[in-house]
Amino acid sequence: GENVEQHPSTLSVQEGDSAVIKCTYSDSASNYFPWYKQELGKGPQLIIDIRSNVGEKKDQRIAVTLNKTAKHFSLHITETQPEDSAVYFCAAWVSDAGGTSYGKLTFGQGTILTVHP
Amino acid sequence: GAVVSQHPSRVICKSGTSVKIECRSLDFQATTMFWYRQFPKKSLMLMATSNEGSKATYEQGVEKDKFLINHASLTLSTLTVTSAHPEDSSFYICSARDTSGIYRGTQYFGPGTRLLVL
Numbered sequence: 001g002e003n004v005e006q007h008p009s010t011l012s013v014q015e016g017d018s019a020v021i022k023c024t025y026s027d028s029a030s031n032y033f034p035w036y037k038q039e040l041g042k043g044p045q046l047i048i049d050i051r052s053n054v055g056e057k058k059d060q061r062i063a064v065t066l067n068k069t070a071k072h073f074s075l076h077i078t079e080t081q082p083e084d085s086a087v088y089f090c091a092a093w094v095s096d097a098g099g100t101s102y103g104k105l106t107f108g109q110g111t112i113l114t115v116h117p
Numbered sequence: 118g119a120v121v122s123q124h125p126s127r128v129i130c131k132s133g134t135s136v137k138i139e140c141r142s143l144d145f146q147a148t149t150m151f152w153y154r155q156f157p158k159k160s161l162m163l164m165a166t167s168n169e170g171s172k173a174t175y176e177q178g179v180e181k182d183k184f185l186i187n188h189a190s191l192t193l194s195t196l197t198v199t200s201a202h203p204e205d206s207s208f209y210i211c212s213a214r215d216t217s218g219i220y221r222g223t224q225y226f227g228p229g230t231r232l233l234v235l
Contacts, residue, residue: 034223
């Protein structure tokens, strides 16, 4: 089955700096890669996702890149703010064209991001 | 993004009682919902996949008779922890997959339920 490795496990940055979290996956059939942000005591919140037909996607300060050949994808947060502090999870999934696959998300181990004021 | 609600957000119960947790997709239909368990400082552990109108598929090691799942409609799935014991104390999170529209395949999570069994 799919295996997703996420690094680093903890990341500490100063406010305004950039943060990068990297994930690798093992199943070349995976074609959907979401990123979730989880604040303490809350459920994961989808912040950005990318499908394998594109190499990069950006939404304001957040961007995700995908390298299908190397089977890795990364989350980039620019101009970090204290409210970006949370646990971030990457995930991978094999989705059929209709999005109705009975497959399941495989999560990375999570990255604790701390942004210092 | 789409909204998934979960109720209750927190529950404390005595050992031996059963607890039901509801998960609803509020603005989309979800033929597939998922139930996760999360331990402190750990990633999400998939317990079971719930398909509307059919039996749930449980992950290896998850007792189906202890964690009863019902997915009676396209917007509601329930998880019942039967005869709960202290070791069942955990953070339970549901998720729903949006299979329609431009966001098909996207999976959204509920806010979680903190279960404490005394």
